[in-house]
Amino acid sequence: MCLSRDSSGRGKRVCMGILGFMDSLLSIFIFAPLVVGYWRGCWQLMDHYLLPNNKLISIMTSLAIGLFSGLFFCLLQGPLGTLCDNDKRPRLHLLVSRLYTMIYCVCCVNHWRGVWATWDFYTGTSWQSGATSVGIGLLTLAITRGLKNILAPPFLVVTDHPEEYFKVPTLFNAKRERCGYFLLDTVFTVVVTGSLVVFVWRGTWVFLDVMLFPDQAIYSAWGSMVLGMTVTLLVFAAQLLIIPCFKKIRKGLGKILIEDAYHTICFIGDVNMWRGVWGLLNIYLLPEMPVVSNFITSIGGMVILMCFYNGNSILVRGAVMDGAEDGCKGIIFPTHYLRHFYKQNRNRNDPQRPDYWARDEDVRSPLHITAPLEATITSKANGVCDGRSFTDGFNDAYRSAYDEDDGRTSRPTSSFLNPDAVSTAARLSMARNRLDSSDLDARAHQTETPL
Template identity: 40%
Template sequence: MRGSTAGLADTLASGSRTHAALLELADAAFASTVVAPAVVTYWKSTWTLMDLFVLPDSPVASAAACAAFGLTCGLLFCVFQSQLSKYLNPDRGRLTYYVLSRGYTYVAAVACVGAWRGVWNLLNECTGDSARTLLSTTAAATLSLAALRALRNICAAPFAVAVDAPQDYFDVPTMFRTSSRETALYVLDCVFSVSVVGSLVVFVWRGSWALLDIFLFPGDPLKSCWSSLIVGYALVVATFALQAPVRWAAARLHGAPRLLLADVYHLLSFFATVNVWRGVWGLLDIYFFPDTPKLSNWCSHAISICLLILLNCSNSILVRGVYIDAEEPAGECVVFPCHYLRIFFHKERTKKRHKRALAAAAVATARKSEDAVLPLQNSDEKV
């Protein structure tokens, strides 16, 4: 669910430390209060609409249909990502690119929700919802992801904001980073990344969420949701506050200790994330037109996707790609990819520098022209 921060620190490092710290704080606040609620609202509304319209009288068939649709689309988008990047880019027409790329995001987002809903509900049907079963499946999935060095993929908004940038809009990193030229291996890599790693992430989320349902005020949904929201945002603040010391420690560790520190830190961010998601999700059910679920969820669906598209971070909805634990150098492995405002200001600074450089070049050219004309004028005067 999250991207890599490799190279971002060097790219965005400019200005005073105070200015950089304020932008980092603003990015964290924006991700937590704007992007995360919008992403959760989209997922909740789309999930509920599937409950209402996709074979509602047959839970197993409904789950299987959603899983088949979602996983198939996810696999196709992964396999053909190079072709999408090649043929869909601003050079072929900005308006065409914008419409088609956002259409891609919309279809991919529906597919992501469908895949998660399908796997989640099929697991419910197959294993039940007892606390012991939930604990065992969640622990097994968590350990499996840790063994694959893919535990960071359980993180989501507010700890990940994907800006809709053209250069990597369709990129879907695979587990083994095989080249698309190695056709057979590449397809197998895509299948493993989408089906195995993706399903393990669903197992962890489903188990954690269901355990909160069981142990956190199970008889009082309103109190349970508010508790999740408060605990979640308290952990969000604590996690962001710990980023500087954890980054400092990770930069001084190597090998297994560094990997362990990154995994523990990502687990803390996941506990915050799942509580925030559960709180927002449940409160939407309780407060936002509870008596008219179709109206409520269609409105939520449309408003959230439009808001994220207008904010240029609609790809934050998507669950795609496999990112490797501690793959970035030094302490960058524990930096969350929440660089929305920093990227915006960096682009503005780059534009201003470019304009100043062009103006300076124009002035230099004008001066050279004047210097070339002056000798000719002097010679004419002598004649």
């Protein structure tokens, strides 16, 4: 029996490793270019259509759209989640969630365009301007512990899972019940942290424009592409060596500094890859018809990513704090795509891993969780309300999903059961045994208890 368990655990780890490798390739070579294509098309369409005859007003309009929409969607996340509950109103959720993604994506692009173009308008595009922008951004983000937020695809993937679809994480994770604190946290996250991330990207991009083949657009784009791909592949591979070193580290300034240094290196690959894809699309995709080219990449990127159940990867929303997670979770790239669906499918089909969040087929409104009555005095309490597997690889995608080989060999046993849960389960089992055989046959399938 032990050999069987060991073999099964080893097989699952191998399977998760293969899926993790495939997730990395999908993120680098498919999802990230599609995301860049959307941003490139939408941004340049804004340049073409949003008050092109008055540059300053166009910039201020983009900035206002981006900031106010960011605050609006962050404050509206609770009501939207309640109104568009996928369990109660699946059709409404599907319609509103996709419309939400399409609108929010445009708003995110306008926020970045407004901040970016404001720097260009008032300071120019010299290397000094770029260095100042990136210096202010990196230093302030490091002080406020928000440096991790400079990462973008291919270092994260956000699936369009309905659970907490509208959630926007704030930097200090303030609770909505504390209205004043939550409002301040929201404003700081959107206005300060979100804009500082643009400072870093804009400064690095401008610096590359000046330093990397400034007079030869083709060489500059290909140079960024090669550099970005090389650094990206290396840091993905480096995780195999770094993760074991971080598993036993919990908190501390040293851990934060190492994470920040690692994420800064990842960012070098990130920004170069984005700049390379962006420049190559401008050079090779219908350069004589730029408007058509922009429409193709923006609409095509959105549609294809939504077909991949991955449209939320386009969004830039919310923020997380550096060093907030224990061990190696802070440096694991949340690129869970195939692993996300594999875990969901395994939880549904594996009889040894009952679906604790199952819904009754005959009842639409109440949520049910299974309450196995087979527990005895010697059995361990089940993790009845552990929803970890239900949300793996989703939410804001900044949280690392639960990994099979992170040192844990079984599901956590977090639950709503009190310390007397074992004896209670035993009493329930004894009561069931007192039922006559006819009642047992009639009630054998009723093993769910409404929450």
